Amino acid sequence: MKRATAIAGTPTSIIPKRSDSAALAPDGPPSVQVTGVNFGYPGTDVILEGVDLTVAHGEILVLIGASGCGKSTLLNLVAGILTPTSGDIRSCGQPVSGLNRHVSYMTQKDTLLAWRNAVDNVALPLEIKGVSRRERHERARQALARVGIAPAAVGLRPHQLSGGMRSRLALGRLLLSDTDIILMDEPFAAVDALLRVRLQQLLLDVWQETRKTIIYVTHDLDEAITLGHRVVVMNRHPGRIAHDRPIPFPQPRDASRFRALPEARDIYVELLDALEGTMT
Amino acid sequence: MSLGTVEPATVAPTRRDQKAARSNDRVFLILARLGLAVVLVAFWELNSGGRGSLLPDYAFGTPSAVADQFVKLFSSGEIYSSLWSTVATVLYATLLSAPVGILLAVATSVPVGRWLLEPLVTITYAVPKVGLISIYILVLGVSGATHIALVGGATMFLYYYAMRQAINEIDRRQLIEFRLLGASWLKVAKSLLLRAASPNLIGATRLALPLGFAIEIFAELRIPTSSGLGALLEHDAAAQNTAGSVAVMLFVLIIGYLLDLALGALLGRHAKSVGVGAIV
Numbered sequence: 001m002k003r004a005t006a007i008a009g010t011p012t013s014i015i016p017k018r019s020d021s022a023a024l025a026p027d028g029p030p031s032v033q034v035t036g037v038n039f040g041y042p043g044t045d046v047i048l049e050g051v052d053l054t055v056a057h058g059e060i061l062v063l064i065g066a067s068g069c070g071k072s073t074l075l076n077l078v079a080g081i082l083t084p085t086s087g088d089i090r091s092c093g094q095p096v097s098g099l100n101r102h103v104s105y106m107t108q109k110d111t112l113l114a115w116r117n118a119v120d121n122v123a124l125p126l127e128i129k130g131v132s133r134r135e136r137h138e139r140a141r142q143a144l145a146r147v148g149i150a151p152a153a154v155g156l157r158p159h160q161l162s163g164g165m166r167s168r169l170a171l172g173r174l175l176l177s178d179t180d181i182i183l184m185d186e187p188f189a190a191v192d193a194l195l196r197v198r199l200q201q202l203l204l205d206v207w208q209e210t211r212k213t214i215i216y217v218t219h220d221l222d223e224a225i226t227l228g229h230r231v232v233v234m235n236r237h238p239g240r241i242a243h244d245r246p247i248p249f250p251q252p253r254d255a256s257r258f259r260a261l262p263e264a265r266d267i268y269v270e271l272l273d274a275l276e277g278t279m280t
Numbered sequence: 281m282s283l284g285t286v287e288p289a290t291v292a293p294t295r296r297d298q299k300a301a302r303s304n305d306r307v308f309l310i311l312a313r314l315g316l317a318v319v320l321v322a323f324w325e326l327n328s329g330g331r332g333s334l335l336p337d338y339a340f341g342t343p344s345a346v347a348d349q350f351v352k353l354f355s356s357g358e359i360y361s362s363l364w365s366t367v368a369t370v371l372y373a374t375l376l377s378a379p380v381g382i383l384l385a386v387a388t389s390v391p392v393g394r395w396l397l398e399p400l401v402t403i404t405y406a407v408p409k410v411g412l413i414s415i416y417i418l419v420l421g422v423s424g425a426t427h428i429a430l431v432g433g434a435t436m437f438l439y440y441y442a443m444r445q446a447i448n449e450i451d452r453r454q455l456i457e458f459r460l461l462g463a464s465w466l467k468v469a470k471s472l473l474l475r476a477a478s479p480n481l482i483g484a485t486r487l488a489l490p491l492g493f494a495i496e497i498f499a500e501l502r503i504p505t506s507s508g509l510g511a512l513l514e515h516d517a518a519a520q521n522t523a524g525s526v527a528v529m530l531f532v533l534i535i536g537y538l539l540d541l542a543l544g545a546l547l548g549r550h551a552k553s554v555g556v557g558a559i560v
Contacts (some may be wrong), residue, residue, distance in 0.1 A: 081456055099459050111454045114554035115475055127471075128463045159555025177461065 029093030031057045031102075031181050031213035032078055037087030039073060040238075047073050049238035051087070057180075058211040060251070062228035064218060064271070066279060070239025071217045075183045078215065079103050092180055104177040108186045110170045112158040118144060119154045122172040129178070143172040147202060164195040168202070175206060181213045189219070200226055201255035208252045221275070222259040225267050233274045243274035341523035349527035358512070359531065365507035366500065369424065370492035373431035374485070380432075381439025382481070386469065389447045401440060409434040410495060413502055422503055431495050435488040442484035446477030479550050486543040490536045497532065 032055040040046040048070045055061045063071045076082040077089055080100035089096040091103070104125075112121045119140045120127075126136035144154055147168040158166055167188060174182055184203075188196045200223060207214060218224050224231045225247055233243035247267060249258070258264055293301070321343050327334035328342040337345070353359040384401060387393035413430060420426045450473065458468045474481075500510020509528055516524035 079456075079460065099456070101460065101462055103460060105453075105457060105460060107453060109453070111451065111457045113454065113472075113475070114556075115478075115550075125461050128458070128461045128467060157554065179460075 028057060029090070030054045031059070031092060032215065033088075033090040034074070034078070035088045035090075037074075037077065037084045037089060039070070039077060039082065039084050046085075046238040048077075048084075049240055051239065051241060053232065053241060055181075055213055055215060057213055059229045060207060060214040060216060060227055062216045062218060062224040062231045063234060064221065064224050064231060064275065065234030065239070065242075066236050066275070067219075069234040069236035069278070071234055072185050073239070074234075075105070075185055075215060075217060078181075079105055079183055100181075102179055103181040103183050104174050104179045105183045106170050106174055106185070106187045108189045110158075110166050112166060112169060114158055117155050117157050118149060118161070118169055121158065121169055122176060124173060125177040139176060140172070143175045144169070146175060146206075147172040164191045164199070167191060167195075167199055171199070171202060171206065175210070179212070181215070184214060184216045186217055186219065188223070196223070197256045203227065204252040204255060221268055221271050224271070225264050226253055226255050226258050231267075231271060233271060233278060235278045242278050243271070245271060245274070338522055341526045345523035346526045346530065349521070349524045350530065353512075353524075353527055353531070359528075362507060362509050362512045363531075363535075365511075366493065366496050366509045369427045369496050369508070370431055370489065373428045373496075374435055374488055374492055376428065377432035377436035378439045378481070378485075378488075381436040381441075381484075382443045382474075382477075384436075385440050385443030385447060386473070388444065401437075405437050410498060413499065417503065422505075426503065427496060427499050430499050431492045434495050435492050438484040438488045438491070439481065442480040443477055446480040447473065450476055479547060482543055482547050482550065486540060486547070489539050489543070493532060493536060 032053070034051055034053040037048055037051040038046060039048040051070075051074065053061075053074075063074065065071050073082065077084055078091065078096065078100065080096045080098050080103075091100050094102075113124070116124075119137055122143050123131075123136040123140035126139060131139075141151075141154060145151070149165060149168055149172065153161065153165065158169070161169065167190075170187070188199045191199065203214075204227065214227075216224075216227055218227075228247050229251070231245045231247060232241055233245070234240065235242040245267065249263070259268075324335055324340070325343045328337050328340060330336065341349075384397060388398050388401065409430070412433065413426075416426045416429045420429060454472060454476075455468065458472055463471070496508070497510040497513065500508035501514055505511050509532055513525050513528050516522075516528065
């Protein structure tokens with residue numbers, strides 16, 4: 001795959017090289033393939049029923065739907081945290097069995113380690129891979145710069161950072177994760193509107209550099225339209241795919257302006273109708 | 281406010297001012313504690329004496345006699361070997377019991393380990409530890425090993441329950457992230473479990489050391505021995521040297537207080553570094 005040119009001033013060395021096993025040709029297997037998946041906890045109602053979903057390599061797929069429709073459950077199934085009751089999930093062509101090492105996961109509540117400073121938190125994926133302390137610190141500093149963390153803040157611990165900075169830190173950690181797929185479960189839900197737009201733009205910029213596959217869960221239709229190549233609306237009780245809408249505009253988009261375009265408004269109305277249809 | 285007047289600006293205290301205020305608070309606290317100690321000693325001195333007095337000297341000694349014995353203990357050097365004997369036993373026992381307790385907690389955090397080991401741990405925890413002294417003597421003889429077994433047998437449970445608590449409180453998403461990033465279980469244990477458990481383990485040590493001292497001194501009183509603070513107490517009691525016994529106990533009290541202070545400071549430092557805790 002041809003890597004996109006880095007944005008001006010962006011250190012390209014922070015972008016992890018794909019491992020050979022994970023390198024995919026454009027016509028290779030899809031990043032994620034979910035076929036006929038059913039899921040329910042023992043003794044409870046079915047949460048997901050007959051879910052079929054294919055996510056192409058390098059695609060940003062956004063899942064929307066009412067609370068409790070199984071969006072997060074679907075992410076957990078793709079991550080291998082949960083096992084489907086029946087059906088098949090494949091990641092980069094391989095069946096998901098146990099934790100899926102092809103994915104990184106980012107949720108609304110970050111997983112930063114309270115006892116580590118910003119650099120050590122961001123460098124965690126490199127540390128686990130056995131990269132030397134010096135190199136991982138250097139790359140972590142570059143990643144922090146890339147996500148807009150000032151040098152003065154690199155020594156701070158998570159409790160000393162604002163919600164937005166913590167989200168940036170979590171993004172920085174994703175940058176250093178050598179995985180093909182990023183799962184994001186309402187990662188920016190807890191930040192204010194302006195910061196959310198900035199973080200969305202940052203995510204689009206990062207995607208432009210890395211072309212990783214992203215499955216993104218949100219309740220925000222504007223966010224879904226701004227970020228996604230495709231938006232999938234889910235039914236609830238049980239969770240099914242109700243509507244699959246491509247967003248036919250080139251990436252990267254301008255996160256602060258794109259949503260205001262008339263074409264985006266039309267898609268907004270269409271998705272809102274689809275969403276309302278799932279509530280009846 | 282008229283145009284010609286200028287309101288005095290409210291000046292926020294500088295970091296140096298805050299530091300000076302904290303230092304003043306600390307000096308006040310130390311002076312208050314010393315003052316209280318002086319009042320208590322004066323009360324003791326004034327109310328000590330023969331039969332009929334509030335604090336009879338055959339039971340409590342008098343402050344002046346205790347001070348005299350205290351000085352003698354140090355000037356003769358007798359205290360050092362006794363102290364070392366007791367401290368060494370407590371340290372060996374703690375160093376052995378802590379890993380055993382921690383490993384047991386880790387082992388019982390998985391279903392098979394829980395099924396096999398938890399009943400055993402629960403039953404042995406219910407046994408009064410000092411009541412096992414005769415069994416230890418029968419098995420291990422009158423030796424240092426008996427002392428270590430007695431102390432370690434009691435302190436091990438503190439580490440076991442502290443670690444169990446920490447494991448129960450681990451953020452599951454952090455655990456999953458470590459595993460998704462490819463961390464081995466050893467890495468998870470070292471960089472997540474033990475690190476997250478450190479406040480619990482420091483807290484356990486804060487309880488284990490005084491408990492260890494108490495049990496070891498009890499053991500030195502029960503098992504014939506020529507060394508240790510218990511032996512020193514026994515010797516003074518046999519010689520009806522009440523002031524000597526009180527001096528030794530006072531020394532144990534000071535050691536316990538200093539240990540608690542040091543471990544409390546360590547806990548406070550940790551809490552501050554991760555931004556938790558309500559003790560101001």
